[in-house]
Amino acid sequence: MPSPLPLVTWTDFDAVLFDLDGVVTPTAEVHMRAWSEMFNGFLADPDAPGGGDRSPYTDQDYFDHVDGKPRYDGVRDFLASRGIELPEGSADDAPDALTVKGLGNRKNDAFNAVLERDGVKAYAGSVLLLDHLRDLGLPLAVVSSSQNAPAVLEAAGLSERFRTVVSGAVAEELGLPGKPAPDTFVHAAHELGAAVDRSVVLEDAVSGVRAGAAGGFALVIGVDRGAGEQVLTDAGADLVVSDLAALVEDGGQDR
Numbered sequence: 665m666p667s668p669l670p671l672v673t674w675t676d677f678d679a680v681l682f683d684l685d686g687v688v689t690p691t692a693e694v695h696m697r698a699w700s701e702m703f704n705g706f707l708a709d710p711d712a713p714g715g716g717d718r719s720p721y722t723d724q725d726y727f728d729h730v731d732g733k734p735r736y737d738g739v740r741d742f743l744a745s746r747g748i749e750l751p752e753g754s755a756d757d758a759p760d761a762l763t764v765k766g767l768g769n770r771k772n773d774a775f776n777a778v779l780e781r782d783g784v785k786a787y788a789g790s791v792l793l794l795d796h797l798r799d800l801g802l803p804l805a806v807v808s809s810s811q812n813a814p815a816v817l818e819a820a821g822l823s824e825r826f827r828t829v830v831s832g833a834v835a836e837e838l839g840l841p842g843k844p845a846p847d848t849f850v851h852a853a854h855e856l857g858a859a860v861d862r863s864v865v866l867e868d869a870v871s872g873v874r875a876g877a878a879g880g881f882a883l884v885i886g887v888d889r890g891a892g893e894q895v896l897t898d899a900g901a902d903l904v905v906s907d908l909a910a911l912v913e914d915g916g917q918d919r
Contacts (some may be wrong), residue, residue, distance in 0.1 A: 679858035684808040686868035686889045688790045698774035716748035732869025734809045734842035735768045789909030796912045805852040828855040844871040846879025873899040
């Protein structure tokens with residue numbers, strides 16, 4: 665009986681671009697808790713302005729409106745889905761300000777508190793893939809909508825694994841639109857000296873998968889951490905796995 669073939673022949677590509685939260689580290693769970701605490705606190709406040717649907721925020725709201733997007737875009741899109749209208753505010757609004765950016769800053773404070781208290785450890789299967797790609801000499805990047813990406817990598821002990829990190833802060837500085845626009849991934853590929861059509865994107869968020877598909881990347885791999893295999897496929901993933909160990913020849917589910 666012939667040996668099974670690996671899911672991906674990595675030597676066919678020139679660069680690999682990873683989303684961070686939910687792909688490399690389980691910080692998506694921290695983000696989900698922080699978003700839930702922030703939005704449900706706001707929605708339950710009888711004095712909060714803006715009108716609209718004030719029913720509780722759910723995990724499905726996270727996947728539908730927030731996951732993978734720049735923080736303020738997530739606030740804006742969720743509020744729009746409920747018909748809630750708040751002033752935009754400014755990036756230096758206090759966390760208790762009832763503005764789009766005030767709510768975003770409140771969520772960011774909650775995330776940082778959990779990260780500082782609990783730390784973060786990368787998924788074992790993701791480290792296995794990172795080791796494999798390092799052995800192959802492929803250049804790697806992190807492309808994250810989070811402004812906290814460098815701090816998360818540092819906490820996980822993975823900063824040295826990636827040649828470039830395109831965080832939310834970098835995107836803002838360069839004026840790059842966030843996911844689902846492909847611009848941050850395209851910028852990362854160029855930073856690694858690789859053509860888009862020779863680069864791989866790994867993403868767990870629908871918005872990130874859409875970004876990879878829109879950018880014309882060689883391969884878009886969906887990582888199903890809760891969004892659902894069919895949802896990620898419909899968004900444009902060429903392949904969906906539940907653990908990155910499956911993408912190492914001897915690490916898991918080869919086909």
